[in-house]
Amino acid sequence: MTKIKFILLNLPLLFFLISTAFAQQNMEWPHELTEDWTPVDDSVSTTGYFGQAPSDAIMLFDGSDLSNWEAAPGYFINAEQVPEYLEALQTHHGPAPWKVEDGVMTVVPGSGNIMTKMGFTDFHLHIEWKTPEEIDGEGQGRGNSGVFLQGLYEIQVLDSWQNPTYPNGQAGSIYKQTAPMVNASRPPGEWQSYDIFFEAAYFDDTGKLIKPAYVTVIHNGVLIHHKQKIKGPTTFIGPPKYKPHPRKLPIGLQDHGDYVSFRNIWIREL
């Protein structure tokens, strides 16, 4: 066996040892440690997956106003901050500060995240989104937003059209956990759709995890996650870890400083 082959084969072990060392010494994790650069097939072409909401769906945004949304508290960066975030959800946060124009809502950079007024457990969420036609920035800085399931678990929104970044952080990824099976992204400035089927995590009375959350995602009509296990709330720093939370929680949308737009958002509780 060549030296290079030996090193490559032992990379997972090395990663594990480094992670364990960091965890044991309770050191701050560099955020790069949870960025997986294994490439994803990006040869899929799609036409999108749009249309009217089913008659039994709850319309979360029909293009008229943000009456079903409010301002959200700032998000957590690591797993230990999740309880603080859940606590912050208890207080009223005021009207959603994003712009609505021509049937479309758009992030007002710097105004903060928004979330639904209603909470949800298991659901099918349909959402259409668009990143700016004019390319500004690269990698994570290009058309970044996110759909936060129960405000905790992010399905990444990003302009991933010929825009390399770590694949477990590209559009459709369960951010910093699982890359999409393929890159079904459309070019910037074109509407894209997510259909997200979410099964919430269960905790017992003592807060112990009984069942993790699972998610299935269809991006522009293409299956990109199939009943994928979620490892815990999305964290930028360090490994994800479950923290007990209420059964019903709001859906959040991220202000990551980019002009990302959304339309036709509906949900069906399962």
Ligand code: MG
């Ligand atoms: Mg994001």
